Amino acid sequence: MKFKAKDLYYGFLHMLVVLTATVLIGSICSIPTPLVFFTTGIGTLLFTLTTRGRLGISLGLSGAWVGTILSVAPLGLGYMAGTTLLGGAIYMAVGYAIRKNPKVLKIFNPMILNMAVLFIALSLINTSVGILATAPWTAIVTIIGIGIASMIKRTEALSFPIGIAVGTLFHAIVYGLTPTVYEAFVPSLVVPQFSVASIMASIVAVFILTESLGDSKLVADSTGNKYEPDKVIIGNGVATFVAGLFGGMPVTTYSESCGYVVATKNNRWQSVVITGLLFVIMAFIPQVSTLVSYIPIEALAGVLMYLFTMVATTKISALDFKNPKTVLLGISGLSAFFIAPIVFPNISQIAIAMIVLVVVNALLKLKR
Numbered sequence: 001m002k003f004k005a006k007d008l009y010y011g012f013l014h015m016l017v018v019l020t021a022t023v024l025i026g027s028i029c030s031i032p033t034p035l036v037f038f039t040t041g042i043g044t045l046l047f048t049l050t051t052r053g054r055l056g057i058s059l060g061l062s063g064a065w066v067g068t069i070l071s072v073a074p075l076g077l078g079y080m081a082g083t084t085l086l087g088g089a090i091y092m093a094v095g096y097a098i099r100k101n102p103k104v105l106k107i108f109n110p111m112i113l114n115m116a117v118l119f120i121a122l123s124l125i126n127t128s129v130g131i132l133a134t135a136p137w138t139a140i141v142t143i144i145g146i147g148i149a150s151m152i153k154r155t156e157a158l159s160f161p162i163g164i165a166v167g168t169l170f171h172a173i174v175y176g177l178t179p180t181v182y183e184a185f186v187p188s189l190v191v192p193q194f195s196v197a198s199i200m201a202s203i204v205a206v207f208i209l210t211e212s213l214g215d216s217k218l219v220a221d222s223t224g225n226k227y228e229p230d231k232v233i234i235g236n237g238v239a240t241f242v243a244g245l246f247g248g249m250p251v252t253t254y255s256e257s258c259g260y261v262v263a264t265k266n267n268r269w270q271s272v273v274i275t276g277l278l279f280v281i282m283a284f285i286p287q288v289s290t291l292v293s294y295i296p297i298e299a300l301a302g303v304l305m306y307l308f309t310m311v312a313t314t315k316i317s318a319l320d321f322k323n324p325k326t327v328l329l330g331i332s333g334l335s336a337f338f339i340a341p342i343v344f345p346n347i348s349q350i351a352i353a354m355i356v357l358v359v360v361n362a363l364l365k366l367k368r
Contacts, residue, residue, distance in 0.1 A: 002270075003270045003274075004270070006266075006271075007268060007270040007271045007273075007274050008274055010264065010266045010268070010271040010274075011270075011271045011272065011273070011274025011275045011277075011278060012274070012275075012278065013260070013264075014058055014257065014260055014271060014272060014274075014275040015058075015274075015275045015278045015279060016161075017058075017257060017260045018040065018058045018060045018254055018257055018275070018279075020160050020161050020164060020303070021060055021061075021063070021160070021254060021303075022036055022040045022060035022061045022254075023036060023292055023295070023300075024063075024300045024303055024304060025060070025061035025062065025063050025066060025249075026061050026249075027295075027297055027300050028066055028070075028127060028131065028297075028300065028301075028304065029061075029066060029069050029070060029073070029249055030073070031061070031248060031249060032182070032185075032289075033180075033182065033289035033292050033293060034182060034185035034283045034284070034286070034289050035185070035187075035246065035247065035248055035283070036061060036248075037279045037280070037282045037283035037288075037289070038185065038187060038246065038248075038279070038280060038283035039061070039242075039243040039246060039248035039249075039251060040058075040059060040060050040061065040251065040276075040279045041275075041276045041277065041278070041279030041280035041281075041282075041283065042239070042242060042243070042276070042280060043059040043060075043239030043240070043242070043243055043251035043276075044058045044059045044239075044272060044275060044276035044279065045273065045276040045277070045280075046235065046238050046239045046242060047059050047235040047236065047238070047239050047253070048235075048269055048272050048273060048276065049235075050231055050234055050235035050238055050239075051228065051231045051232060051235050052231070052269075053268075053269025053272070053273075054220075054225045054226065054228070054267075054269075055216055055219050055220065055225060055232075055261070055267060056219070056261050056266065056267030056268060056269060056271060056272045057216065057219055057253050057254070057257050057258055057261060057267075057272065058253075058254060058257040058272055058275045058276070059236070059239055059251045059252060059253055059254065059257075060251060060252070060254045060257070061248075061249055061250070061251055062208065062240075062249070062250045062251060062252040063120075063124060063304075063307075063308070064117075064120045064204075064208045064252070065087070065204070065208065065249055065250045065252075066123070066124055066127060067120065067123035067124065067127065067349070067350055068083065068201045068202070068204050068350060068351070069083065069084075069201075069249050069250075070127065071197070071201055071349070072195075072197055072198045072201050075193075075195060075197065075198065076193065077190060077247055078190060078191055078192055078193030079192075079193045079194070079195060079197075079198045080247065080249065081190040081191075081192045081193070081244045081245070081246075081247050081248075082192035082193050082194045082195075082198050082244070083198040083201050083202050083244075084240060084241075084243055084244030084248060084249055084250050085192050085241055085244035085245070086194070086198070086199065086202035086205075087202045087204075087205040087240050087244070087250045088236075088237045088238065088239070088240035088241030088242075088243070088244055088250065089237065089241060090202060090203075090205040090206060090237070091205055091209055091233050091234070091236045091237030091240055091241075092233075092234050092237030092238065092241070093237075094206065094209060094233055094237075095229075095230050095231070095232075095233030095234035095235075095236075095237055096230070096234065098229055098230040098233060099230035099234075102229075102230075105213075105229065111319070111320075111326060111329060111361075112207070112329075112354075112357050112358065112361060113207060114315050114318050114319055115315075115319075115329065115330070115333050115353075115354075115357055116204075116207035116208070116350070116354055116357075117311065117315050118312055118315040118316065118319075119333070119337050119349075119350045119353050119354070120204075120208070120308075120311075120350060121308040121309075121311040121312035121315065122312060122337065123349065123350055124304055124308040125304075125305060125308050125309060125312065127304065128301040128302075128304040128305040128308070129301075129305070131297055131298065131300075131301035131304075132298045132301040132302060132305070134298060135171060135174075135175055135296065135298040136298070137170070137174070138167050138170055138171040138174075138175070138296055138298040138299050138302065139167070139298050139299065139301050139302035139305060140302065141166060141167050141170040141302075142163045142164060142166065142167030142170075142298075142299045142302030142303060142306075143163065143302045143305060143306050144163075144166075145162055145163035145164075145165075145166035145167060146159050146160060146162070146163030146302075146303065146306050147159075147163075147306070149162040149163060160303055160307075163299075163302065163303060163306070164295060164299050164300070164303060167296070167298070167299030167302055168294065168295050168296060168299050171296040171298065171299060175296070177294050177296065179290055179291075179293045179294045180289075180290065180293040181286075181290050182286040182289040182290050182293070183286055184284070184286055185283050185284055185286065185289075187246055188246070188247075189245055189246060190244075190245065190246060190247035192244065192245075200351050200352075201351055203351045203354070203355070204350050204351050204354065205250070206354075207354055208250075208252070209233055209236065212232055212233060212236050212252055212253045213229050213232060213233070216229070216232040216253060216258075217229075219258050219261050219262060219267065225267065232253070236251070236252055236253065239251050240252075325364055328360065328364070329357060329360055329361060329364070332356055332357065332360045333353050333354075333356060333357040333360075334353075335356075336349075336352055336353040336355075336356035336357075337349055337350070337352070337353035340352035340353060
């Protein structure tokens, strides 16, 4: 199949849909914007190649990894790269396990997976509070802007960019804007380093991968393409592993991207290749990164707060607390989640909470 003029149009729109979220996650984790663009673009191209272009989904920096990456950030860039590499390796290992035996998917208990997403959301809400503390009203205005735009049909799809624009305008008037001037970007390999903390932090990959499975199944069902979970996870793994080689953080399929594909019914691989190439090209144009840096971090924190408060609310409502087992699992997991930073300050609290959940769930099964 050849490239068509409409592929450039849809590829550009797809890039705009993914841009806000991937820049947001990169900013929170102090990943330079050119590197964010580069790993987003390369990741998208590798994922498209691995899945043979059957889904048309773009990748971006994974919000579910923010807490994990921040937990190892004090150790240095090498350890962040090591954690990302391990995450990618875990993705690929699970993907090949699924390919060999599809029954592997059954080990993911819905209750545990819902709790995993809840932990991730709670961690990111806490992160957003720490970031917006320097200019809370900017975050509040951003959240209000997103809320209003999301209630209007014509602006619903662009609610996050609109909220960021409103928050940025408010911040410019009240505080002023201070951009970061970027120089020419030159990709360089980073020597990965590993520690007990980074290894423990990467375990969260096992539970995060279900996000990609859900996204890809939604697109496959909506477009009539074959659902191939092994290729989806392997594709995420390859893209994440390569991101780690350059000092980036894990990438994943984006719900925003999936929603775009479902809404436009355009899942041509040519279009998403254009999206990936646009991100790579932008990485080498410093003026683009400088322009993006005008967005205040507090506005991005407002987006993070809005998004993951919504996620947490959804996951809490999905838990069956009428079941005594669910209540005990919830108490065990949440207790571990909040106590972990005190007892194990250098290990991801999400990883600790998930280990506790898995152990308690196993003990409850033995009790039967």
